[in-house]
Amino acid sequence: MNFRKYLLILIPYSWLLLLFLVPFIIVVKMSLSDTEMAIPPYYPYFTLSEGWQGIVNFFSELDFENYIFLAEDNLYWKAYLSSLKIALISTFFTLLIGYPIAYGMANAQPEWRPTLMMIIILPFWTSFLIRIYSWMGILSQEGFLNQFLLWIGIIDQPLTILNTNVAVYIGIVYTYLPFMILPIYASLEKLDISLLEAAIDLGCNRSQSFWLITMPLSKAGVIAGCFLVFIPVLGEFVIPDLLGGADTLMIGTILWQEFFANRDWPVASAVAVVLLLLLMIPIILFQRSEQKQREAEQ
Amino acid sequence: MKKIMLSLMASLMVSTSIASAAEVRVYNWSDYIDEDLIEKFEAETGDKLIYDVFDTNELLETKLLAGSSGYDVVVPSASFMERQIKIGVFQKLDYSQLPNGKNLWDLIKQRTAKYDPDNAYSINYMWGTTGIGVNIAKVKEVLGDDAPIDSLALIFDPKNMEKLSACGVHLLDAPGEMIPAALQYIGEFADSKDPEVIKKTEAVFEAIRPYVTKFHSSEYVNALANGDICVAFGYSGDILQARDRAAEADNGVEIAYNAAKEGAVMWFDQMAIPADAPNPEGAHKFLNFMMDANNMAAASNYVYYANGNLASQEFLEEDITGDTAIYPTPETLKNLFTTTAYGSKEQRTVTRLWTKIKSGT
Numbered sequence: 004m005n006f007r008k009y010l011l012i013l014i015p016y017s018w019l020l021l022l023f024l025v026p027f028i029i030v031v032k033m034s035l036s037d038t039e040m041a042i043p044p045y046y047p048y049f050t051l052s053e054g055w056q057g058i059v060n061f062f063s064e065l066d067f068e069n070y071i072f073l074a075e076d077n078l079y080w081k082a083y084l085s086s087l088k089i090a091l092i093s094t095f096f097t098l099l100i101g102y103p104i105a106y107g108m109a110n111a112q113p114e115w116r117p118t119l120m121m122i123i124i125l126p127f128w129t130s131f132l133i134r135i136y137s138w139m140g141i142l143s144q145e146g147f148l149n150q151f152l153l154w155i156g157i158i159d160q161p162l163t164i165l166n167t168n169v170a171v172y173i174g175i176v177y178t179y180l181p182f183m184i185l186p187i188y189a190s191l192e193k194l195d196i197s198l199l200e201a202a203i204d205l206g207c208n209r210s211q212s213f214w215l216i217t218m219p220l221s222k223a224g225v226i227a228g229c230f231l232v233f234i235p236v237l238g239e240f241v242i243p244d245l246l247g248g249a250d251t252l253m254i255g256t257i258l259w260q261e262f263f264a265n266r267d268w269p270v271a272s273a274v275a276v277v278l279l280l281l282l283m284i285p286i287i288l289f290q291r292s293e294q295k296q297r298e299a300e301q
Numbered sequence: 302m303k304k305i306m307l308s309l310m311a312s313l314m315v316s317t318s319i320a321s322a323a324e325v326r327v328y329n330w331s332d333y334i335d336e337d338l339i340e341k342f343e344a345e346t347g348d349k350l351i352y353d354v355f356d357t358n359e360l361l362e363t364k365l366l367a368g369s370s371g372y373d374v375v376v377p378s379a380s381f382m383e384r385q386i387k388i389g390v391f392q393k394l395d396y397s398q399l400p401n402g403k404n405l406w407d408l409i410k411q412r413t414a415k416y417d418p419d420n421a422y423s424i425n426y427m428w429g430t431t432g433i434g435v436n437i438a439k440v441k442e443v444l445g446d447d448a449p450i451d452s453l454a455l456i457f458d459p460k461n462m463e464k465l466s467a468c469g470v471h472l473l474d475a476p477g478e479m480i481p482a483a484l485q486y487i488g489e490f491a492d493s494k495d496p497e498v499i500k501k502t503e504a505v506f507e508a509i510r511p512y513v514t515k516f517h518s519s520e521y522v523n524a525l526a527n528g529d530i531c532v533a534f535g536y537s538g539d540i541l542q543a544r545d546r547a548a549e550a551d552n553g554v555e556i557a558y559n560a561a562k563e564g565a566v567m568w569f570d571q572m573a574i575p576a577d578a579p580n581p582e583g584a585h586k587f588l589n590f591m592m593d594a595n596n597m598a599a600a601s602n603y604v605y606y607a608n609g610n611l612a613s614q615e616f617l618e619e620d621i622t623g624d625t626a627i628y629p630t631p632e633t634l635k636n637l638f639t640t641t642a643y644g645s646k647e648q649r650t651v652t653r654l655w656t657k658i659k660s661g662t
Contacts, residue, residue, distance in 0.1 A: 040645055041388050044366045078656060144469060144529045166515045249516050252660040263359040264476075264652045266366060266645075 027279070034272035035065035038265075045268045069273040079257065079274065083281060086254040089168070089243075090236040093175040097232050098225065100176065101183030105224075106217075108184070109191035120188075123181050135174055135245050142170050142246070166248035174242040179235070183228040190224030191217070234282060254278055323348040325583035328364075328372040330570065331356045331519055332542060333427070335603035342590050348583050356519040357475065365390050369577050373584035376426055379416040379569040380477065384642045391422045391573045398585035399424075401592035404612035413569050413609070415639065423571035424588060425609025427538065427601070430567055430629070430637060431478050432560040434521070434540030438553075439468045439531035451559035453486040456534050459508040466512035469530030471521040476655040478566060479506075481640050482534070485564050492640045496650045506658040516659050522546075528554045536568075537626060538606035545605065558626045560633060567637035569609070 032049075039046040047064040073079045108119045126134060141147045142165040149161040164170050194217060202212040240255030247253075254274065261271035325342075331354040339350050353372075355361050358381045364370040365377075365385060377385060385391065396402050402424070409425050417423045435450045443464045449455050456462065462470065473479055481491040483502035493499060514530060521533035525543040533540060537558055544556035572591065574584040590596060598616030601608045607627050614622060621627050629637065643651055 038645060040384060042366050042368045042390065076653075078653070143524075143527075145527055163514075249510065249513055249659045250661055257656070260652060260656060263357070263363050264655075265649055266359075266362060267649065 030272045030275055032065070033268055034069055034270075034276050035067065036269050037064070037068070038267045038269050040266075043268070044266050069270050070277070072270060073273055073277060079254075079277075082252050082254045082257045083278070085252045086237050086239075089171065089175070089253060090233050090239075093172055093179070093236055094229050094233045096172065096176045097179050097183040098229060101180055101228065102187055102225070104180075105184045105187035105191055108188050109194070116192075123184055127181070131178065132241070134178070135242060138170070138174055138177065138246060139165060142173070165246065168247065168251055170246040170248075171243050171251055174246045175236055175239065178242065179232045182231040186227040186231065187221055187224040190221045190227075194220055230286070237282060238278060323580060323583055324351055325349070325374070325580055325587050326351045326353070326372045327374045327587060328353050328355060328361065328370070329374075329376045329426075330354060332522065332539070333376070333570075333604055335599045338591075338596055338599055341596070342587065345590065346583075346586055348586065350587070358477075365575060370575055371579065372575060373578040373580045374572055374574060374587050376570050376572050379413055379423075379571050380640055380642045382423060382571050382573060383416040386417060386422050389576060392576045392578070392581065393421050394424070394574065394588070395585060398582070399589045399592065401589050401594075404592050404594050404597070404610050406609050406611035409569070409609035412567075412639065413571060416569070416641075417571065423573040424592065426570045426572045426591065427604065427606035427608050428567065428569045429537040429606045429627070430560040430565045431473070431482070431534070431536055432540070432558060432565050432626075434525055434533045434535060434543060434556055434558050436468070436525065436528060436531040437555045437557050439528070440465065443467060443531075450557060451562050453482060453561045453563050456532065457483060457486045457505055457509060459512070462509045462512035465532050466514070469514045469524070469532070470512060471515050471517060471524060471530050471533040471535070472513055473535055474516040474518045474659075476651045477640065477643070478568075479534070480651060480655075481566055481638075482561070485561070491564065491566070491638055494641075494643060494647050496647065499647075499651060500654065503654060503658060510658060510661070525556055526550065526554065528552065538604050541605035541624075541626060560626070560629065560637065562636070564636045564638055567639055 033045060036045045036047055038044060047061050049058075049061055053060070104123075108116060108123075111119055139146075143149075144161045144163065144165070146165070148164070149158075152158045153161065164173075198216050198220075199212050202216050203209075207215065238255050238258075239253060240259055243251045243253045243256055244259075258271055258274050258278075261267050261274060265271075323346075325348050327350060329352065333354070334352070339352050342348070342350050358378050361375060361377055362381055362385065364372075365375065382391075405424065409428060410420055413423070413425050414420055433450065433453075433455055435448075435455070437450070440448045440450060440455075444461060449461070454461065455465075456470065456472065480499060480502050483505045484493060484498065485491045487501060487505060489498050489501060518535075519539070521530065521535050522539045522543045523546075524530045525533050525540065526546040528547075533543075537560070540556065540558040544558065547554035547556055572588055574581055574588075578584050591600070592610060594610060594612035595616055597608050597610040597613040601613065601621060602616075602618050605621065605627060607621075625633065
């Protein structure tokens with residue numbers, strides 16, 4: 004019996020071990036080494052052929068130089084902060100747009116819901132890159148949006164949207180919207196309507212019952228959606244690269260530069276490790292407070 | 302269930318039979334070949350050609366340094382290739398497998414020997430200059446008829462850039478091209494590796510940065526052709542391709558290319574075989590195929606770059622050999638200079654400076 008229980012736990016843990024912990028250790032190890040023009044472009048690398056002495060040499064060559072370098076150059080802090088800002092603002096807008104859509108879906112006739120769900124998922128059938136490229140076509144100076152606005156006479160000069168942060172926000176909100184809608188929809192769909200009926204019977208108007216009943220009960224979905232959007236956006240590279248301009252500073256872009264332009268894999272790894280730590284801290288804090296709240300409720 | 306198993310097995314068998322046919326994997330710049338040549342190569346040799354593309358030297362270099370890239374032929378620029386050769390990324394060419402090597406142009410071979418002594422590791426594919434592409438009508442509209450379209454002042458003088466920003470300016474996202482140009486503009490040695498000299502370009506870029514629409518190394522081809530931007534500092538062939546596309550689309554966009562009169566970078570893209578290429582024999586076959594006078598001419602006729610193949614010149618279209626933007630006049634040739642690779646430390650200074658220039662931090 005016990006054996007079966009362990010086997011059951013073993014599967015997810017070996018998944019974590021193989022696909023998260025092992026790569027992470029490799030990245031940490033790389034972040035402690037020095038860059039060198041060679042294949043692979045860093046030193047020391049690990050060879051078992053030299054036996055114990057090789058392992059000792061290997062560890063004695065590692066140091067925290069790259070982390071000190073990161074701390075000393077304000078570029079990295081600015082990039083982290085700017086990514087944080089972009090991630091927060093776009094999560095806010097995804098929520099603002101996603102919640103009403105999910106609410107509408109959950110309140111639609113049951114026979115309509117699969118179709119609505121389909122409409123949300125349908126864009127995933129087209130490659131993500133193609134969808135971003137079509138946004139370039141829409142937002143450019145001579146693009147559809149500008150031509151349409153000029154045609155109806157709202158503007159007389161084309162707007163510069165492409166290659167600005169506005170385009171980045173549009174791209175991110177568009178791309179990540181389904182990740183916000185789906186968990187909120189899942190939590191709203193389960194909502195017991197009799198609770199709302201009771202609230203109205205007891206004298207709540209519609210907006211009161213929304214804020215007192217619906218909103219708190221969909222909180223789990225909102226939080227899940229926010230994390231699903233916030234975390235990947237923080238490290239986003241493709242959208243700022245294609246839609247952003249010269250002044251769009253994001254940590255994903257910096258990582259790319261360190262890795263490709265500078266060929267400095269150790270510094271790139273250090274940037275990645277710091278990014279991961281920065282992401283983990285708020286998540287852990289959040290889980291702590293959730294747990295405390297749950298304990299308090301019991 | 303049985304059916305599924307059967308179809309799985311069938312597909313496995315298909316994939317193994319494909320793997321046993323010889324494959325040649327080529328990694329080249331985007332928009333850089335006449336795609337008919339790929340089919341022609343496959344028809345002539347019976348080998349399967351897998352053709353992938355990249356758009357920056359950095360991307361290629363990272364794949365090469367990671368090792369086992371899986372490619373048989375890659376096309377780095379000579380300045381990058383120089384340092385890659387030194388650390389053993391490539392294998393020496395076996396010229397006995399390359400009978401078409403006789404077609405190569407000595408003039409270009411002499412210049413590329415600066416990066417690859419005796420041309421032992423590489424052959425020249427295309428070469429060109431880095432310069433200024435303009436949408437003639439739009440630039441004249443904002444700067445007047447005497448706009449300096451053949452001068453670095455067009456992109457480095459803030460007074461010009463301020464006006465041009467209304468119609469859009471793209472600069473290459475390649476410090477190795479932009480910094481020499483800026484150094485040339487302020488009268489410094491363009492290939493300088495001295496950090497103090499390099500840092501002087503910061504002020505030059507800082508003054509024009511607010512007016513730059515985007516720093517990107519490939520988007521300007523479409524943007525220029527569509528009329529989304531009016532000026533691009535980029536690679537000669539890319540801009541000439543934009544010119545050609547605009548002419549084909551007949552959208553009223555007329556584009557001109559000029560290597561800056563103050564002096565421009567001359568670059569070489571070299572075909573080389575990685576040391577760990579899975580199919581070096583196929584790689585030699587591909588190189589030999591590309592050195593055929595007719596094939597090389599077809600590639601140049603398509604991409605609008607000059608090539609390092611003397612024998613191909615008689616098959617080139619007249620608007621290519623006759624176009625001084627592609628095959629420069631002897632006087633312009635004198636004005637062209639070459640750059641060399643940055644060392645690791647200098648590279649970091651340059652990249653950091655470039656980030657600062659682009660993002661303001």
